[in-house]
Amino acid sequence: MDMAKLQDFMGKLVVDLGGATLAANMLIGEELGLYRAMADSEPVTPAQLARKTGCHERLVREWLSGQAAAGYIEHKEGAFRLPPEQALALAVEDSPVFMAGGTSAIAAMFLDKDKIVAAMRGNGAIAWGDHHPCLFKGVERFFRPGYRAHLVAEWLPALEGVVPKLEAGAKVADVGCGHGASTVIMAQAYPKSRFHGFDYHEPSIATARQRAEEGGVADRARFATATAKGYAERDFDLICFFDCLHDLGDPVGAARHALQALKPGGSVLLVEPNAGDSLDENINPVGRFFYAASTCLCTPNSLSQEVGLALGAQAGEARLRKVFLEAGFDIFRRATQTPFNLILEARK
Numbered sequence: 001m002d003m004a005k006l007q008d009f010m011g012k013l014v015v016d017l018g019g020a021t022l023a024a025n026m027l028i029g030e031e032l033g034l035y036r037a038m039a040d041s042e043p044v045t046p047a048q049l050a051r052k053t054g055c056h057e058r059l060v061r062e063w064l065s066g067q068a069a070a071g072y073i074e075h076k077e078g079a080f081r082l083p084p085e086q087a088l089a090l091a092v093e094d095s096p097v098f099m100a101g102g103t104s105a106i107a108a109m110f111l112d113k114d115k116i117v118a119a120m121r122g123n124g125a126i127a128w129g130d131h132h133p134c135l136f137k138g139v140e141r142f143f144r145p146g147y148r149a150h151l152v153a154e155w156l157p158a159l160e161g162v163v164p165k166l167e168a169g170a171k172v173a174d175v176g177c178g179h180g181a182s183t184v185i186m187a188q189a190y191p192k193s194r195f196h197g198f199d200y201h202e203p204s205i206a207t208a209r210q211r212a213e214e215g216g217v218a219d220r221a222r223f224a225t226a227t228a229k230g231y232a233e234r235d236f237d238l239i240c241f242f243d244c245l246h247d248l249g250d251p252v253g254a255a256r257h258a259l260q261a262l263k264p265g266g267s268v269l270l271v272e273p274n275a276g277d278s279l280d281e282n283i284n285p286v287g288r289f290f291y292a293a294s295t296c297l298c299t300p301n302s303l304s305q306e307v308g309l310a311l312g313a314q315a316g317e318a319r320l321r322k323v324f325l326e327a328g329f330d331i332f333r334r335a336t337q338t339p340f341n342l343i344l345e346a347r348k
């Protein structure tokens with residue numbers, strides 16, 4: 001027994017259990033507007049923050065103390081301050097690094113614990129729509145900041161000849177669109193193009209329609225409930241899969257369907273979690289996050305559907321290439337990447 005190794009591991013576990021507990025406090029702080037009330041980075045006492053947010057002062061002090069112990073906020077002489085850098089991640093919804101909104105997706109994994117345990121003991125399947133509804137908004141808010149920061153500025157320009165088509169007026173599909181964050185962002189950037197969001201989860205499609213209204217693009221962003229192999233529209237210049245291909249039961253079937261629905265010369269934009277091609281390459285903070293989420297969300301969803309390929313959220317580029325070549329595409333390449341995402345392009 002190596003006692004030093006045990007001590008090191010106990011230290012790591014304390015940090016991780018603290019992180020899991022803190023996630024619940026982050027969710028609470030986000031919902032109550034505690035972070036937002038500190039977004040100006042001015043020092044506040046617990047009494048001032050409690051007054052500002054209409055919360056119980058003693059509990060606010062305890063929450064602030066936990067946030068200070070975690071290094072999320074600063075503490076000096078009884079006052080607490082959210083530094084501007086941390087405010088970007090915790091309080092500013094429109095910032096490119098806003099993360100607090102995604103915590104409700106993490107909450108779903110706890111709320112659905114019994115279903116996940118039953119799936120692991122049984123056939124592995126949990127359909128997306130059978131999760132607690134806090135998942136759907138959490139996923140939207142987790143991914144949207146990245147789409148806002150990179151989709152129009154970097155990802156679409158990294159594709160071969162796609163931006164001129166979008167500027168002139170293209171027909172675009174967003175498959176597995178969820179709440180339509182990516183669809184609305186593209187529709188706002190390219191007013192001459194027409195966007196069709198598809199998802200098999202009807203409540204998500206209803207929210208996506210609402211988001212298009214709120215974003216002023218309902219005239220050019222339409223949504224329909226359809227599976228990735230079931231939409232009937234054709235002649236797309238661009239078909240997108242944002243963080244959903246690995247969730248599908250039959251990704252090869254979905255890619256084949258996309259190939260049939262593309263115009264000659266059309267492209268697929270595939271956005272997937274960043275991953276290397278082997279487990280050894282994914283032993284890092286991004287791998288730790290996505291494998292854990294994939295155990296509870298992505299892989300059970302795939303197993304709930306026809307074929308049940310269960311790629312998992314850390315499939316990696318080589319495995320994804322195999323899917324698209326098997327479906328009949330000739331060209332598959334990495335267009336660009338971020339620390340969280342691989343941006344891949346497929347063409348015939």
Ligand SMILES: C[S@@+](CC[C@H](N)C(=O)[O-])C[C@H]1O[C@@H](n2cnc3c(N)ncnc32)[C@H](O)[C@@H]1O
Binds near residue numbers: 305
């Ligand atoms: C992780 S979420 C991503 C949602 C959205 N693309 C985003 O980036 O915010 C995966 C989405 O895939 C959808 N989905 C899963 N299986 C599907 C299928 N077979 N056909 C269509 N959509 C599917 C789910 O309903 C869910 O909205």
